[in-house]
Amino acid sequence: MSPIPAIGALGPPAPLAPISATSGSAGTAQSSGAGFGDLIGKAIENTERAQSTADDLAVKAASGDLTDVHDYLAAATEASLTTQLTVAVRNKAIDAFNEIMRLQA
Numbered sequence: 001m002s003p004i005p006a007i008g009a010l011g012p013p014a015p016l017a018p019i020s021a022t023s024g025s026a027g028t029a030q031s032s033g034a035g036f037g038d039l040i041g042k043a044i045e046n047t048e049r050a051q052s053t054a055d056d057l058a059v060k061a062a063s064g065d066l067t068d069v070h071d072y073l074a075a076a077t078e079a080s081l082t083t084q085l086t087v088a089v090r091n092k093a094i095d096a097f098n099e100i101m102r103l104q105a
Contacts, residue, residue: 043089047082054079 054075060066 040089043082043086047079047086050075050079050082 054072057066057072057075061069061072066072
């Protein structure tokens with residue numbers, strides 16, 4: 001097992017460029033037809049894939065075919081986090097919809 005590098009050894013994170021509606025990846029997404037619904041669909045597919053991987057590794061761990069338990073722990077954590085993110089985005093979308101409906105009343 002290799003040693004874990006110190007946090008300072010990883011270096012500072014790369015700066016994020018602002019995304020506008022007419023340039024950058026947002027402009028590309030809109031011009032190629034990829035909208036909010038497509039992005040949500042891809043996020044749900046990613047969540048399903050992470051959960052499927054975690055399920056497969058859990059079966060291998062239970063049957064004794066998994067050589068490194070850390071693989072299962074990482075996959076289970078990833079599945080949990082992607083599920084939490086998907087639920088949080090869904091809740092924010094519902095809140096936004098309810099706010100829009102309240103403004104129209």
